[in-house]
Amino acid sequence: MTTSLLIVQILNGLQFGILLFLVAAGLTLVFGVMDFINLAHGVQYMLGAYLAVTFVGLTGSFVLGLALALAAALLIGLALEFLVFRHLYERDHLDQVLATFGLILLLNQGVKMVWGAAPLSVPVPAFLSGSVPLMDGILYPTYRFALIGAGLAVGALLWFIVEKTRTGMLLRAGASNPSMVSALGVDIRKLFMIVFAFGTMLAGFAGAMAAPILSVEPGMGDTVLILAFVVIVVGGIGSIRGAFVGALIVGLVDTLGRSFMNDLLRLFMSAPSARATGAALSSMLIYLVMAMVLFVRPEGLLPAKGRS
Amino acid sequence: MSALPVPADAALPAAPPRRRPVIVLVLFLLLALLPVAVSVGLPAHWLTLTTRALIFAIAALSLDLILGVGGLVSFGHAAFIGIGAYVTGIMITEGRGEALLILPAILLLCAIFAAITGAVSLRTRGVAFIMITLAFGQMAFFLTQALSGYGGDDGLTLYERSTVAGYDLFGSRTRLYYAVLVALAGCYILVRTLVASRFGRVLRAARENATRVTVTGYDVGRIRLIAYVISGMIAGLSGFFLANQTEFVSPAFVSWQRSGELIFMVVLGGVGSLHGAIIGALVFLFAEDVLSGWTEHWKVIFGPLIVLFVLFTRGGLVGLLGKLGVARRD
Numbered sequence: 001m002t003t004s005l006l007i008v009q010i011l012n013g014l015q016f017g018i019l020l021f022l023v024a025a026g027l028t029l030v031f032g033v034m035d036f037i038n039l040a041h042g043v044q045y046m047l048g049a050y051l052a053v054t055f056v057g058l059t060g061s062f063v064l065g066l067a068l069a070l071a072a073a074l075l076i077g078l079a080l081e082f083l084v085f086r087h088l089y090e091r092d093h094l095d096q097v098l099a100t101f102g103l104i105l106l107l108n109q110g111v112k113m114v115w116g117a118a119p120l121s122v123p124v125p126a127f128l129s130g131s132v133p134l135m136d137g138i139l140y141p142t143y144r145f146a147l148i149g150a151g152l153a154v155g156a157l158l159w160f161i162v163e164k165t166r167t168g169m170l171l172r173a174g175a176s177n178p179s180m181v182s183a184l185g186v187d188i189r190k191l192f193m194i195v196f197a198f199g200t201m202l203a204g205f206a207g208a209m210a211a212p213i214l215s216v217e218p219g220m221g222d223t224v225l226i227l228a229f230v231v232i233v234v235g236g237i238g239s240i241r242g243a244f245v246g247a248l249i250v251g252l253v254d255t256l257g258r259s260f261m262n263d264l265l266r267l268f269m270s271a272p273s274a275r276a277t278g279a280a281l282s283s284m285l286i287y288l289v290m291a292m293v294l295f296v297r298p299e300g301l302l303p304a305k306g307r308s
Numbered sequence: 309m310s311a312l313p314v315p316a317d318a319a320l321p322a323a324p325p326r327r328r329p330v331i332v333l334v335l336f337l338l339l340a341l342l343p344v345a346v347s348v349g350l351p352a353h354w355l356t357l358t359t360r361a362l363i364f365a366i367a368a369l370s371l372d373l374i375l376g377v378g379g380l381v382s383f384g385h386a387a388f389i390g391i392g393a394y395v396t397g398i399m400i401t402e403g404r405g406e407a408l409l410i411l412p413a414i415l416l417l418c419a420i421f422a423a424i425t426g427a428v429s430l431r432t433r434g435v436a437f438i439m440i441t442l443a444f445g446q447m448a449f450f451l452t453q454a455l456s457g458y459g460g461d462d463g464l465t466l467y468e469r470s471t472v473a474g475y476d477l478f479g480s481r482t483r484l485y486y487a488v489l490v491a492l493a494g495c496y497i498l499v500r501t502l503v504a505s506r507f508g509r510v511l512r513a514a515r516e517n518a519t520r521v522t523v524t525g526y527d528v529g530r531i532r533l534i535a536y537v538i539s540g541m542i543a544g545l546s547g548f549f550l551a552n553q554t555e556f557v558s559p560a561f562v563s564w565q566r567s568g569e570l571i572f573m574v575v576l577g578g579v580g581s582l583h584g585a586i587i588g589a590l591v592f593l594f595a596e597d598v599l600s601g602w603t604e605h606w607k608v609i610f611g612p613l614i615v616l617f618v619l620f621t622r623g624g625l626v627g628l629l630g631k632l633g634v635a636r637r638d
Contacts, residue, residue, distance in 0.1 A: 037435050087619055093435055094381050095618050098575055101568040102614030109607035226446050226564065229439040237436055280454035287447040291428045294440065298431040 004138045009259045010252065015144050017251020018151030022206035023224050024231040024243040025158060026199030032175045032238025032304055033195045036085065037093055039100035042225025043107040044200050048073045048207025049216045050111055053120045056211075062125030066208050073204025074197055081196050089192065104222070112218045119215035147209055154205070155244055162240060171195065175238060175304065227254075230286055234293050236300030245301055250286050257285040331629075332496075332583045339489055343482045355481055356553075357597055358590070362488045363549045365589035366495050368573040369582060370542035373499050375571065376580030377508065378535050379515030381438050384425070384445025385570050388418050388540045390452055390562030392547020397464045397557035407470040407477075407548070414544045421448075422540030426533045445567050452559040463558025470552055478552050488549050492586070495542050500582055502538070511535050572614055578624030587625055 027041045051072045056065030084103065088096045124143045131139035162168040173181045174191055182188040207221075214220065231250050235242025261282040265274035293301060339362070346355045367389050374380045395414045399405065429440040458464045469478040478484045502508050514521045514528045522528050551557050560566070569592065577588025595613075599606035621628065 031435065037438065084615055084619070091618075093438060094375075094571070094575065094579070097381065097383070097438060097568075098572055099615045099618040101572070102611040102618070104568075104611070105565075105607040105614070106611030109605050109611070113605055113608065222564070226442060230443050233432075233436055233439050233443070276454070276456060279456070280451055283450035283454060284447050287443050290440070290443055291425075294428050294431060298436075300436075 004135070005259070007134060008138065008140060009256055011140055011144065011148075013252035013255035014248065015148050015151075015251070016255055017248040018148050018155075019206055019210055020224070020227055020231050020251055021244050021247035022151055022154060022202050022209075024228040024235075024247050025155070025240055026202035027225075027228050028232045028235075028238055028240065028243045029171075029195055029202075030199045031232070033171055033178075034089055034174075034192050035178075036089055037096050037100070038085070038199075039097060039225065040080065040103040040107070041199070041203055041228070042221030042223075043104050043111075044073065044077060044203040044221070045207040045210075045224050046111065046216075046218070046221030047076060047107065048204030049122075049211040049214075049220065050115055050120070050207075051204070052208035052211040053115070053122050053216050056122050062122075062128075062212075065122075066205075069208045070201060070204055073207075074201055077200030077204070078193070078197060081193060085196065086189075108218050108222075115218075117218060119217040121215055122211040124212045143212060147213070150209060154202070158240060167194065227286070230290050232300075234290050234300055236303035239300070239302050239304035242300055242302035242304070249289065253289055254282075254286050257282040261285070335583060335586065336489075336493060340486075343485055352481075355485055357593060359481070359485045359488055359553055360550075361590045361593040362485075362492050362586075363546050363553060364570070364573065364593060365586040366488075366492050366546035366549070367543045368570055368577070368585035368589045369492070369495055369499055370539040370546070371570050372574045372577075372580065372582055372585040373502070373542075374532075374535050374539045375574055376582070376585075377503055377515070378511045378532055380430075380532060380536070381571070382441040382536075382539075383438050383564065383567050383571065384441035384443070384448070385539075385543055386562050386564070386566035387421070387425075387445045387448035388543035389547040389550060389566070390448050390559075391418050391421060392544035393551040393557045393561050394452055394455070394458070394464075394547075395544075396470065396548050396551035397466055398458050400466050400468060400470060400551075401458065401464065405468060405470045406474070407472045410470055410548060411545070414548055415541045418540045418544035419537050422537040423533065426536040426540075430529055430532050430536065442564055442567070445562065445564055449559055449562040449564070452562050459558065461559065463556055463560070466551065466555045466557065469555065470548075484549075484553060488553075491545060491549065495545070496582065496586070499542070502535075503582065507531065507534070576617065576624055578626030581624070581626045584624050584626040591625065 023041065023045050026044075027038065030036055030038055030041070048069060051069035052065055055068040055072070056062055059065045059068065080103065084099060088099055124141075128143040128146050130142045132142055132145060134140050160168075162171060170181065170186055170191055174186075174188065174195075178188055181191075206224075227250060231243055231246040233246075234249060235244070235246025262274055262278040265278050265281075269277065339358070342350075342358055343355060346352055367385065370388075371382065371385045374382055392414045395417060396410050399410050399413065404410070425441070425444040429437055429444065432440060453461055469476070469484075471477065472487075477487055503512070510521060510526050510528075510531050514526075514531065518528050547561070550561065573588040573592045574585050575588070576591060577584030577586065596606070596610070599609055603609075
């Protein structure tokens with residue numbers, strides 16, 4: 001294990017963590033404000049990626065394609081809110097889980113029908129296609145840096161909106177006591193819709209940004225959804241700060257575990273058994289981390305204020 | 309809130325309707341007669357399909373114990389089916405196909421896995437519990453994928469079935485069917501007895517109001533954990549039968565969609581009614597069979613059906629039967 005490899009893998013882990021943060025932020029926001037558990041959040045991420053494939057292909061421009069994909073993802077999200085989610089806010093979590101599970105089946109298969117089952121990809125945009133030299137001999141792709149930067153920018157924007165604007169204030173109030181906010185004359189339905197639209201945009205944005213570096217395929221949202229759950233549980237449900245910290249932990253632990261677990265086990269195991277154990281252990285690592293965090297702090301690392 | 313002392317049962321959910329045993333008896337009688345019906349002309353495919361449905365009914369029944377009765381929405385129940393199936397598959401591959409060896413191993417492993425994951429996940433409630441059980445389910449999924457010596461990603465094909473005390477009990481379709489049916493009946497009686505016992509009452513009461521139960525002097529966490537362990541062990545049993553029926557074991561058995569489908573079976577039948585889980589599993593698998601016969605994109609139809617079912621029905625099929633006056637509702 002060399003220092004340069006370590007640096008590259010840490011950057012990879014950061015980039016993966018940022019991606020997870022974008023998905024988890026929307027999920028935790030929707031859950032925190034509306035007490036709504038949306039399993040379909042993962043397929044919204046997937047739709048973002050597929051829409052990016054289509055629109056980037058149509059327009060030939062990454063930026064324009066991204067903007068169109070975001071708009072389309074938002075429209076689909078709003079349509080789903082109007083048709084399904086709206087009727088589930090008052091229901092218990094079991095109903096929400098089941099109905100959104102049904103949507104996952106529909107959308108995963110629907111995507112397969114429209115775009116085919118084969119993995120697709122989006123070319124890395126020309127202006128971000130190069131590499132940045134880190135130190136002598138080590139290059140890191142510019143696009144991945146751009147992704148980290150975009151994620152951090154969205155995180156900062158999110159922090160600004162939630163902490164510094166009137167909408168954000170209503171949002172925080174809605175998260176701790178929705179009926180009180182409603183009684184004070186705020187249109188809670190409208191607030192819910194804004195939050196939901198925002199969450200959908202975040203998931204769609206994450207999907208579209210991931211499209212050039214991951215293969216776009218049906219079911220890609222499911223993996224991310226479950227990782228986002230781990231992130232939220234580790235960070236503390238309903239808390240954006242928690243989602244950020246949790247996402248970085250999960251991203252780093254997962255990436256570093258996958259690349260170095262083998263070498264680590266080789267120190268005190270034979271090569272074949274290290275490989276076998278390493279594969280099993282590294283894919284289970286984040287769940288073990290989650291279990292440990294929960295054992296010490298059942299509310300997560302940075303639980304949202306005002307929730308019980 | 310009345311401050312008057314109330315009889316112990318008053319705060320608990322309504323007692324099971326009196327006519328439920330009749331429905332259950334009819335259900336099991338019909339199931340017991342199915343091989344006869346197949347021998348006089350019903351499609352033979354039905355027997356295989358029903359066997360599979362009854363295997364999932366065992367798992368759905370075990371889920372109903374914690375989800376319906378205990379109010380704990382576990383989204384990782386497929387992990388236990390996976391443990392059962394993989395222990396069976398691995399032991400058969402290693403030439404230890406005797407069920408009297410396999411079953412204790414499954415029950416023990418499931419109990420250990422349930423005790424550990426349950427101890428962690430039961431520290432949380434509500435949505436966090438759903439997410440954590442889902443994550444543990446995924447952990448089991450990745451573990452099965454990493455078993456490269458036993459098929460890894462591709463799954464493990466079995467070349468023989470388990471024997472029971474040296475006897476080839478699962479050799480014919482009819483014998484396998486009756487074995488599964490008897491196991492299901494046994495599990496049903498066990499779970500029903502549990503639910504009717506003091507343990508079951510406390511579990512049910514904790515679903516309604518955990519604080520009050522704690523104040524009454526019961527250790528809610530321990531009771532939930534015991535229920536979780538029992539439920540996991542029963543689900544492991546269904547994994548044993550599943551491996552024996554399909555003669556194949558793969559990580560797909562442990563996928564989180566499987567856990568979601570199990571939840572749907574329970575809700576489809578009617579949460580907490582126990583026999584509803586059996587009906588739910590039967591309806592689910594037959595619906596899946598019919599739809600996938602129409603089109604390979606059957607999930608495009610099935611998904612919206614789930615959504616519509618959640619939006620427009622309450623109380624599942626058992627509740628629907630009740631509304632039609634077949635069972636008494638109170």
